Amino acid sequence: MTRVLVIDDEAQIRRFLRAGFELHGYTVLEAENAMAGLRAATIDKPDLIILDLNLPDLEGAEVLERIRSWSNVPIIVLSILGDEQEKVRLLRLGADDYVVKPFGISELLARGEAAMRRQLRSADREPVVRAGPLSIDLVSRAVSLSGKRVQLTRKEYTLMHTLATHAGLVVTHQQLIKEIWGARAGNIQYLRILVRKLRQKVEVDPTQPLLIVSESGVGYRLDLGTSGSLRGQNEIMSDTSCPA
Amino acid sequence: MSTFEKRGRLRAPTANRPKNDAVLTRERQQSSWLNRAAAGVTPIAASLALVWLATIALVVIGSFVPLNLAPLVYMLPVVLAATQWGLVAGLVASFAGAAAADFFFYPPLYSFWLDNRQDVIDLLLYLLVAIVTSNLADRLKREADTSKRREKEIGELHAFSQALATCLTSRDLIFAVQDYLSNTLQYRAVLVAAEPVDFGPAVDGATVPDEVRREAANLQAANNAAAATVTDAGTGKAWLVRIIAPEMLGYGAIAIELGLGSAESIRLIARHLEAVLEEAMVTFKHLKVKEAIEQATISRRTEILRDALVSGVSHELRTPLASIVGSCSVLNRMPAIANHPDSRALVEAIHDQASELDNQIRDVLDASRISAKGVQPRMEWTDPTDIVDAAVKQKARRLAAHNVTLDLQRDVPLVRVDAVLVEQALGQLLENAAKYSPAGSKIEIRSRCAQDYVELSVADQGSGLTAEEQKELGKRCYRSGRQAAVPGSGLGLWIATTFIAANGGSLHADSKGPGCGTTVSLRLPTVAADTPELVDALDD
Numbered sequence: 001m002t003r004v005l006v007i008d009d010e011a012q013i014r015r016f017l018r019a020g021f022e023l024h025g026y027t028v029l030e031a032e033n034a035m036a037g038l039r040a041a042t043i044d045k046p047d048l049i050i051l052d053l054n055l056p057d058l059e060g061a062e063v064l065e066r067i068r069s070w071s072n073v074p075i076i077v078l079s080i081l082g083d084e085q086e087k088v089r090l091l092r093l094g095a096d097d098y099v100v101k102p103f104g105i106s107e108l109l110a111r112g113e114a115a116m117r118r119q120l121r122s123a124d125r126e127p128v129v130r131a132g133p134l135s136i137d138l139v140s141r142a143v144s145l146s147g148k149r150v151q152l153t154r155k156e157y158t159l160m161h162t163l164a165t166h167a168g169l170v171v172t173h174q175q176l177i178k179e180i181w182g183a184r185a186g187n188i189q190y191l192r193i194l195v196r197k198l199r200q201k202v203e204v205d206p207t208q209p210l211l212i213v214s215e216s217g218v219g220y221r222l223d224l225g226t227s228g229s230l231r232g233q234n235e236i237m238s239d240t241s242c243p244a
Numbered sequence: 245m246s247t248f249e250k251r252g253r254l255r256a257p258t259a260n261r262p263k264n265d266a267v268l269t270r271e272r273q274q275s276s277w278l279n280r281a282a283a284g285v286t287p288i289a290a291s292l293a294l295v296w297l298a299t300i301a302l303v304v305i306g307s308f309v310p311l312n313l314a315p316l317v318y319m320l321p322v323v324l325a326a327t328q329w330g331l332v333a334g335l336v337a338s339f340a341g342a343a344a345a346d347f348f349f350y351p352p353l354y355s356f357w358l359d360n361r362q363d364v365i366d367l368l369l370y371l372l373v374a375i376v377t378s379n380l381a382d383r384l385k386r387e388a389d390t391s392k393r394r395e396k397e398i399g400e401l402h403a404f405s406q407a408l409a410t411c412l413t414s415r416d417l418i419f420a421v422q423d424y425l426s427n428t429l430q431y432r433a434v435l436v437a438a439e440p441v442d443f444g445p446a447v448d449g450a451t452v453p454d455e456v457r458r459e460a461a462n463l464q465a466a467n468n469a470a471a472a473t474v475t476d477a478g479t480g481k482a483w484l485v486r487i488i489a490p491e492m493l494g495y496g497a498i499a500i501e502l503g504l505g506s507a508e509s510i511r512l513i514a515r516h517l518e519a520v521l522e523e524a525m526v527t528f529k530h531l532k533v534k535e536a537i538e539q540a541t542i543s544r545r546t547e548i549l550r551d552a553l554v555s556g557v558s559h560e561l562r563t564p565l566a567s568i569v570g571s572c573s574v575l576n577r578m579p580a581i582a583n584h585p586d587s588r589a590l591v592e593a594i595h596d597q598a599s600e601l602d603n604q605i606r607d608v609l610d611a612s613r614i615s616a617k618g619v620q621p622r623m624e625w626t627d628p629t630d631i632v633d634a635a636v637k638q639k640a641r642r643l644a645a646h647n648v649t650l651d652l653q654r655d656v657p658l659v660r661v662d663a664v665l666v667e668q669a670l671g672q673l674l675e676n677a678a679k680y681s682p683a684g685s686k687i688e689i690r691s692r693c694a695q696d697y698v699e700l701s702v703a704d705q706g707s708g709l710t711a712e713e714q715k716e717l718g719k720r721c722y723r724s725g726r727q728a729a730v731p732g733s734g735l736g737l738w739i740a741t742t743f744i745a746a747n748g749g750s751l752h753a754d755s756k757g758p759g760c761g762t763t764v765s766l767r768l769p770t771v772a773a774d775t776p777e778l779v780d781a782l783d784d
Contacts, residue, residue: 103566216634
């Protein structure tokens, strides 16, 4: 059974997270402060960690760094901050993704599952990533849309590849730029144009992207179709996040 | 008059009659002619009394000693009177002494006639010596008086500068100057309004001759001279007019009545008062700097406090809401609720209301942040398509009941804006469109590019705008009376307007009238992108 560790000092938040995860077959471990959380992360070896940033004893970023110093366990950060810079910083420190309070359980589940899948994939070397009608074969470097092969330039493929290896998770602008143009060349303007070109090849309607989704001020995400959007509005409460 | 009353008098003009002059000091005690006459008569009478005493003494001495000591003894009243009461008293004593000596001690006795020529010479000699002595004694007295006065003045000035040094505000400063002028120097001073001189009836005895007012106006207009002395033709009294810093309680000049006197004495007094006022002005400038620093410290502290409050409120209010929203999302997936439509609807209602509350808290926080430090956008190249997409997703729940259509151009140029702020602003427009148009109606989101801007617009088929609403729209906390039933704070569109303005853009609302729908568009400036470089960067 998948084990998730929730590190949050708010009892009410822990309670609904427990209910939500248990409903989906997870075993939930709880920690009400950073030290208890670090201990549980070491001893219980959870498969997923949900980490609140506002902890009474240690700063969330500090907890993140300490866990990352010895473990690759997927970590999703709960943030009430509206600061995009802070989100980018947390992602750089090793968070797999974040959700902004208030959020719905499905959004958190989607992020958590994406993070765990990514880890599994890197362990099993599972070569094909699927997102809706899109499939990306990471080994043969082939991208196809509804079974039809899509021709991509080298840079477009690098972009696609980077997003695919993080399928469902946000990848920061800086990380993408670094992958595509290297650490020094490249800028966000190039990235925007490149994303636009890629969308023209893989999206049904490039002006209403469903696959390559932008996270304002942070980066891009290859959407696996599990988190909601206007088009997915029938799935009530699938996505109630409002970036603060 | 108590200090309090005097202060009250000064306060009154600033509170009630800001344009009027203010009397700074009480009237100088005007002595009556009787007093003045008495003051003149007393030394003369005293001198005569001294002479009379000397006569008695001589009579007493004469009964024991046969020598004629009259000229010698009569010198005493002269010296005493001259040193005590001045030249006139000395002269009176001299002549009275000569007359008394002649009458009582020179033969023939009890007559002013003199038999002996030697006696005539004696008396004339006495008179000469007495007059010279009077003069010398008088000069001595005056010098002593002057040095005593100087000492007193220095003492007072010292006290005054100490009073200035302890001033904390410009109001304290005014009080110190007032106290010095009225209580120490006994001059009447009037603050003349900085506004164009008003010749209306002066209030509170603040009568300033027209010449003085005119001179004050001239000085203010000239802007180079600091002070001038004017003589009022009507009363012959001299006035000192000096320009003061206009920030000082809003008055432009101070006029001080110097009274009557010789040109020389007026000049001396004027110079003294000018020095006093100069010192006050210097202190005033220091105070301004100090006050500015204090003001800055206070506003900095307020800012820290507000930030603490904002982040505190943010955490305290939004955390429980996060629990509510999250719990609803779990409840809704629990089989007992998921399969029971009524319960499900209730849970959804709780969820939506909590989300709405959270949005409103966010609006208040945003508004307070804007007021505290303005908006600091982080400009970055952004695809307008992404902004629209993110805003639509953000408001997906609010828009669920409406028929949303997107009409976006494929080749909209990139814009350099803070994507998060623009997204929030556009979200606000969508929110308003959903709020003020009936469920099921169409909301159209369009993008359009012009020469130097990209326009994103949201068109609804809702309640539209009246002319007045169109004018007031976007003002902080403006809410139309027509929409009293729709909940809202009136902050949303103001925040949107502010955010767009911070990105160098503008917001326009357009409506064909009430009930005819509203189109709100935001324009974002475009900058020519560096195409050759881009092609280079994207080519493989």
